Amino acid sequence: MSRELDNSSLAERLDAFAALLDLAGASYYTARAYRRAAELIRATPAPVSELVRQGRVRELRGIGPGIERRLVELVETGRIAELDELEREVQPQIVGLGRFLGLSAKRSVEIAQTLGVTTPEGFREAARAGRLREVQGIGAKREAAILAALEREERPKPRRGLTLNRVRVLVEPVAAAVNGVVGGDPRRWRELSERLVIVSSDNNALDRFHELPEIVAVVDGTVGVTVEGVPVELVVAPAERFGTELLRGTGSEDYVSALEPLPTGATEEEVYAALGIPWCPPELREEPHSEEPPALLELADVRGDLHCHTTWSDGKASILEMGEAAHDRGYEYLAICDHTPSVGAVPGLTEDMVRRQGEEIAAANETLAPFRILRGIECDILRDGSLDLPDDVLAELDWVQASVHGGQRMPARELTKRTVEAMRNPHVRCLSHPKGRILNHRPENALDLDRVFEVSLQTGVALEVNGLPDRLDLSGEHVRRAVEAGVKIVVSTDAHSVRGLANMELAVHTARRGWATAADILNTRSLEAIATRR
Numbered sequence: 413m414s415r416e417l418d419n420s421s422l423a424e425r426l427d428a429f430a431a432l433l434d435l436a437g438a439s440y441y442t443a444r445a446y447r448r449a450a451e452l453i454r455a456t457p458a459p460v461s462e463l464v465r466q467g468r469v470r471e472l473r474g475i476g477p478g479i480e481r482r483l484v485e486l487v488e489t490g491r492i493a494e495l496d497e498l499e500r501e502v503q504p505q506i507v508g509l510g511r512f513l514g515l516s517a518k519r520s521v522e523i524a525q526t527l528g529v530t531t532p533e534g535f536r537e538a539a540r541a542g543r544l545r546e547v548q549g550i551g552a553k554r555e556a557a558i559l560a561a562l563e564r565e566e567r568p569k570p571r572r573g574l575t576l577n578r579v580r581v582l583v584e585p586v587a588a589a590v591n592g593v594v595g596g597d598p599r600r601w602r603e604l605s606e607r608l609v610i611v612s613s614d615n616n617a618l619d620r621f622h623e624l625p626e627i628v629a630v631v632d633g634t635v636g637v638t639v640e641g642v643p644v645e646l647v648v649a650p651a652e653r654f655g656t657e658l659l660r661g662t663g664s665e666d667y668v669s670a671l672e673p674l675p676t677g678a679t680e681e682e683v684y685a686a687l688g689i690p691w692c693p694p695e696l697r698e699e700p701h702s703e704e705p706p707a708l709l710e711l712a713d714v715r716g717d718l719h720c721h722t723t724w725s726d727g728k729a730s731i732l733e734m735g736e737a738a739h740d741r742g743y744e745y746l747a748i749c750d751h752t753p754s755v756g757a758v759p760g761l762t763e764d765m766v767r768r769q770g771e772e773i774a775a776a777n778e779t780l781a782p783f784r785i786l787r788g789i790e791c792d793i794l795r796d797g798s799l800d801l802p803d804d805v806l807a808e809l810d811w812v813q814a815s816v817h818g819g820q821r822m823p824a825r826e827l828t829k830r831t832v833e834a835m836r837n838p839h840v841r842c843l844s845h846p847k848g849r850i851l852n853h854r855p856e857n858a859l860d861l862d863r864v865f866e867v868s869l870q871t872g873v874a875l876e877v878n879g880l881p882d883r884l885d886l887s888g889e890h891v892r893r894a895v896e897a898g899v900k901i902v903v904s905t906d907a908h909s910v911r912g913l914a915n916m917e918l919a920v921h922t923a924r925r926g927w928a929t930a931a932d933i934l935n936t937r938s939l940e941a942i943a944t945r946r
Contacts (some may be wrong), residue, residue, distance in 0.1 A: 413559060419460050420897055422663035423450040424585070425495065428480070428625070431640055432498040434517075449479045451581070455911040461487050473728045473909065497843035505532050505903065508628035511641020513561045523547050532629040536562055539622040562631075572852055573597075573604025576918055577881040583608050586626055586636075586644060590617040595661035596645070599694045599919035603884045604851055608644045609661040613651045621646045655679040661698035670700030671944045695924040706929050709903070711920050713930040715938065716745035716912060717812055719790065719876065721846065724769050725750035725916070726758035728909040731785065732776045737910040747788035747811040748773060752800035754792040756818050761789065763805050770808070784939055790844060792817055797833025801839075807841035810943060813876070815844040816857075824858035831859060832867040842902050842934075843868075845885040847877040848880070852882070861890060865897040874900040874934045879919030880912075891926020900934045901926075 417425075430446035452474050463469045464487045469480055482492055483763050509532040510520025512716060521608060524530065524549045527538040538544070539562060544555045574582070579598050587594045592612030597605035606840065614620075618634070627636035636644045649657035655677035662666050668674075677683035684691045690704040692836060720734055721727035727734070731748055738746035750769070753760035766789065773785050788811035792800040799806065799814065806812050814834045822830070835843060846864065848857040868875060875894055878885045883906070884895065903923050905915035923933065930936040 417461055417490065418454050419456060420585070422460055422483065422486060423453040425492060426453070426482070427581070428445050429482065429492060429498075431638075432495065432504065434640075436486040436605075446479065446482075448474055451577070452852065452911065455888050455914065462757050487522070503515055504537060505628045506530070508532075508637045508641055508881045509535060509631075511559055512629070512631065512637045512643060515558075523550075545858065573602075573606050574608075575604065575851055575881045576601065576884075579605040582626070582638065582642065583610065583644060586610060586621070586624060587612075589624055590614060590620050590646065592646070593658060595647075595658055599662045600697055601666070601695050601918075601925060602698075603887060603922065604871075609647060610644065611647045611654065611661045613647075613654045616756060617646065617648050618694060620810070639653045651729070652678050655681070655683045659683050662694050664699070667697045667700055667911055691709040693924065696927065697713075698925070706927065708924045709920055709928050709930050709933055709936070711830070711917055713933070713936045714903060714916060714920065715744070716743045716747070716935050716942065717784075717905050717907070717916060718747040718788070718842065718902050718935050718942075719749050719813055719878070720746060720907040720913065721750050721790075721872050722748055724748075724765065725760060726908060731772050732779065733910060734787045734907070734913075735776050735780050735783065737913055739780055741913060741916075745784045745786055745942060747813075749784040749788040749811065749813050751790050752792050753789075754794060754800045757817075760792075760800070763801060766801065766805055767808070767861065786943075788813065790815050791840075793830060793834040795819060795830060797830045799834055803837070803839060806837070809839070812837075812839045813842045813844045814840045814873075816848060820857045821853065822858070824860055826861040827858055828863050832863060833860060835864070835867050835871055835873045839874055842874045842876055844876045844904075845880075845906070846875055846914060847887070847890065848886050849885050849887075850882055851884070854886075861893065862897075865894060868894075868899045869897070872900075874902045877901060877903045877919045877942035878925050879903065879905040879917075879922070881918055882901060884918060884922045886922075888922050890927025891923050891928055893926075895926055895932050901932055902934045904935070941942040 426446050427450045432445045435444040452472055456472060460469060464483045469475050469483055485492055506524045507517045507520050524535060527543055529535050529538055539559060544550050544558060550767045583594050583598055587610045590610060590612045591614040592610040595611050596607040621636060622630055626638055629637040631637060633645050647657050647661050653676050656674050659680050660674055671687060675683055675686035677686060681691055682905055689702045693705060693708055696705055712766035717738055722729060722731050724733055735746055751760040753762060771789050773787050776785050787809045789809055790813045793814050793816050794800060816831060834840060846859055849856045875886055877891060891901060901923060903916065903919035905913050905919060907915060
């Protein structure tokens with residue numbers, strides 16, 4: 413019998429399996445399924461090992477028969493045989509270094525085999541000895557690029573920024589293992605992280621760092637590389653300088669440069685005091701400034717979530733399940749905002765369905781009172797600016813979100829006209845994910861935010877900070893502009909599952925990056941205030 417594996421350990425092994433499946437050329441969707449299963453297991457309060465032994469693990473949404481088999485093997489034996497085999501075949505150490513150098517997984521392994529090396533150290537030695545030219549297809553230009561990458565002095569960056577949900581899962585276990593604190597872009601809650609830093613004052617941190625399974629290669633002693641090729645910097649500071657190095661390792665280059673030379677301090681508070689300026693929350697350490705920040709929005713200020721989905725459209729939980737989960741988070745209210753038909757890609761609610769859903773919401777409210785589930789909708793904005801449901805139906809609802817889904821590439825003038833027309837509908841309370849971006853996949857649309865702000869002030873329509881980790885829309889920069897204009901903001905999760913309600917943390921920190929206070933946020937208000945129409 414293997415030792416009991418906790419949820420974190422199970423999730424870690426599934427993440428490793430997903431990474432190696434990626435390297436082995438498996439289907440993108442297969443690897444994604446394992447990553448999502450890992451996220452689900454981390455968020456599950458019950459011991460998943462026990463659910464596996466009871467044959468109940470597939471009660472967790474997203475766990476199919478294939479993943480169940482891997483979990484059974486893990487719980488019974490403490491390992492996944494195919495994972496061990498993939499580690500031998502794929503050579504994650506070589507692939508991790510190769511990806512860091514800008515090489516594909518396949519090309520990294522080909523080079524290593526040609527050179528007869530099996531470790532990152534052997535790879536580096538062969539490259540520095542001029543042997544890369546032995547590899548077919550590597551000429552002088554490519555050799556120079558690889559050597560330059562190996563010897564570069566500037567801080568390395570991943571090939572693409574990592575979303576906050578992915579980067580925190582990656583870097584937080586590493587920080588815990590070396591008794592460190594996460595700095596860099598993740599500590600500023602930047603929507604895409606490129607610089608990953610861990611600051612520790614533990615004398616054994618470096619040795620532990622080198623031994624971590626997450627770190628498959630070490631570039632220069634203090635920069636480790638994950639199997640995905642993501643560099644992680646470790647800064648080991650004496651206790652008396654921990655605050656100094658944490659501040660330096662957290663702020664953007666421009667922010668820190670403006671404060672240099674940094675005085676010595678065991679805490680950041682000591683460093684700021686020595687500099688003679690107010691302490692600054694990490695989210696605001698992007699651009700140089702010395703002004704005293706306001707009391708920023710806190711997660712505890714939020715009294716309800718105004719955007720989530722259920723099984724009536726593309727969600728994974730029922731109305732009652734979402735309501736119970738929101739109640740357990742200490743909220744006073746939750747708006748169910750399922751899609752309307754024109755969204756196209758997923759099921760949408762017709763007029764009749766909206767009314768039938770209202771009956772189910774009423775029944776759930778009887779169970780959950782005084783907590784309140786609001787009848788809401790995420791109503792598509794059609795190309796002419798009209799809404800996807802008639803006004804008599806919208807008038808029955810407590811909360812109407814208006815959203816553009818199709819047509820994100822429309823010219824600015826057309827998209828803005830379409831959007832503000834919808835905002836003038838008297839039933840609309842909020843504009844969802846206004847800039848329509850999907851991080852790493854789709855850039856912001858051309859919506860004229862200044863014009864939207866004008867109409868928002870005229871109509872009272874709030875703008876959303878959507879907490880989905882690949883949206884975070886509005887961005888922090890846009891939030892600051894909206895706050896300066898006097899526009900009200902809603903921080904929402906766009907949750908499609910019970911665990912998706914945790915996205916509120918991302919929405920809140922994104923709003924904080926825009927200098928937002930509780931007074932700027934609509935859903936820090938009471939249920940009575942939310943239910944009152946303008």
